[in-house]
Amino acid sequence: MELSFIKGHGSGNDFLLIDEWTHGYTFTEENRHDLALALCSRETGIGADGIVFVMESQHADAKMRIFNSDGSEASMCGNGLRLHGRYVLDKLERDEIVVETNKADLYVKRDGDIYEGVPAYRVEISPVLFDLESLPMTIGKDRLFNEIVPELSDSIPFTAVAVPNPHLIAVGDRALIASGEQKRISEMLNSPNAICPDGVNVSFVHPIEKGVIYVRTFERGVGFTNACGTAMSASTLTTCQLGLNEIEVPVEVYNNGGKVRCEVHKHEQDRYSIDLIGNGTYMFEAVVQLELDSPIDFQLKGRKEFAEQTAYEKLREEVVSYLNEHVL
Numbered sequence: 260m261e262l263s264f265i266k267g268h269g270s271g272n273d274f275l276l277i278d279e280w281t282h283g284y285t286f287t288e289e290n291r292h293d294l295a296l297a298l299c300s301r302e303t304g305i306g307a308d309g310i311v312f313v314m315e316s317q318h319a320d321a322k323m324r325i326f327n328s329d330g331s332e333a334s335m336c337g338n339g340l341r342l343h344g345r346y347v348l349d350k351l352e353r354d355e356i357v358v359e360t361n362k363a364d365l366y367v368k369r370d371g372d373i374y375e376g377v378p379a380y381r382v383e384i385s386p387v388l389f390d391l392e393s394l395p396m397t398i399g400k401d402r403l404f405n406e407i408v409p410e411l412s413d414s415i416p417f418t419a420v421a422v423p424n425p426h427l428i429a430v431g432d433r434a435l436i437a438s439g440e441q442k443r444i445s446e447m448l449n450s451p452n453a454i455c456p457d458g459v460n461v462s463f464v465h466p467i468e469k470g471v472i473y474v475r476t477f478e479r480g481v482g483f484t485n486a487c488g489t490a491m492s493a494s495t496l497t498t499c500q501l502g503l504n505e506i507e508v509p510v511e512v513y514n515n516g517g518k519v520r521c522e523v524h525k526h527e528q529d530r531y532s533i534d535l536i537g538n539g540t541y542m543f544e545a546v547v548q549l550e551l552d553s554p555i556d557f558q559l560k561g562r563k564e565f566a567e568q569t570a571y572e573k574l575r576e577e578v579v580s581y582l583n584e585h586v587l
């Protein structure tokens with residue numbers, strides 16, 4: 260078969276966007292898993308952190324499903340939702356839509372430019388869950404807020420939150436970022452283990468000044484990525500709860516692929532949601548010729564570049580020099 264896709268990114272977290280809905284593709288669960296494994300490989304595939312599938316929804320404007328590069332499915336993806344949302348907003352010629360995701364219906368809105376020539380999209384990150392059962396995480400407690408877990412480290416405090424995909428967050432200084440601890444702990448929790456049996460996204464966060472943080476994430480199902488949208492949202496919330504940032508006040512979040520803005524909202528009964536605002540940039544579109552039962556033997560055809568990546572590169576250059584001075 261011939262399969263059309265767009266390769267794009269949110270803060271350098273890159274995805275293949277496949278529109279099942281418009282093209283009438285009928286994939287099995289196994290096909291989606293196999294496509295993610297074959298096409299996302301950086302060695303033998305096209306290379307991406309995951310595949311974002313655009314699907315029809317029975318009750319919302321569209322549906323999103325996200326598969327990591329290892330073929331596993333995640334319940335949510337913030338950077339992917341911006342890319343997916345941008346595609347559907349353009350397709351339906353709307354400024355605001357609701358997208359069905361695995362566990363929630365979430366709004367996506369156009370939101371001006373995050374940088375000259377780089378349009379931004381605002382997506383809702385919700386629900387926000389603090390009970391460890393939601394991750395799941397088993398350490399003999401119900402919640403984890405800025406506490407040492409001796410099985411992980413005897414000096415780094417962690418916070419656990421599901422949005423609703425699972426996140427572990429450590430906030431600290433430049434030395435924490437430079438240490439090899441994030442790799443060690445992430446690899447342990449994303450291999451067979453009793454603490455986080457389904458794996459977990461692990462972020463190390465450095466507050467730079469009030470209203471500005473840096474977040475680096477080791478993603479479940481992928482490894483270190485340039486950025487993880489749900490992780491940046493959960494990390495911003497954690498810094499608000501630690502009194503380092505403020506609820507309802509935008510926070511600039513730097514990452515290795517660019518920057519986004521996060522706004523934490525507090526609702527009744529201690530319920531939170533977060534707005535994640537950033538780019539959804541197209542890099543190129545192409546067609547792959549493949550057989551669904553062996554997608555690894557694909558052929559890439561008709562690759563066409565989008566010009567918009569050039570404007571994004573300027574943002575990226577500024578971010579790199581800012582990070583060299585303040586974080587790395």
Ligand SMILES: N[C@@H](CCC[C@H](N)C(=O)O)C(=O)O
Pocket residue numbers: 272325327332333334335336337338339424425460478479480481486487488489490
């Ligand atoms: N990069 C995403 C998150 C993708 C899913 C994650 N790896 C998981 O398995 O939970 C984001 O931008 O949020």
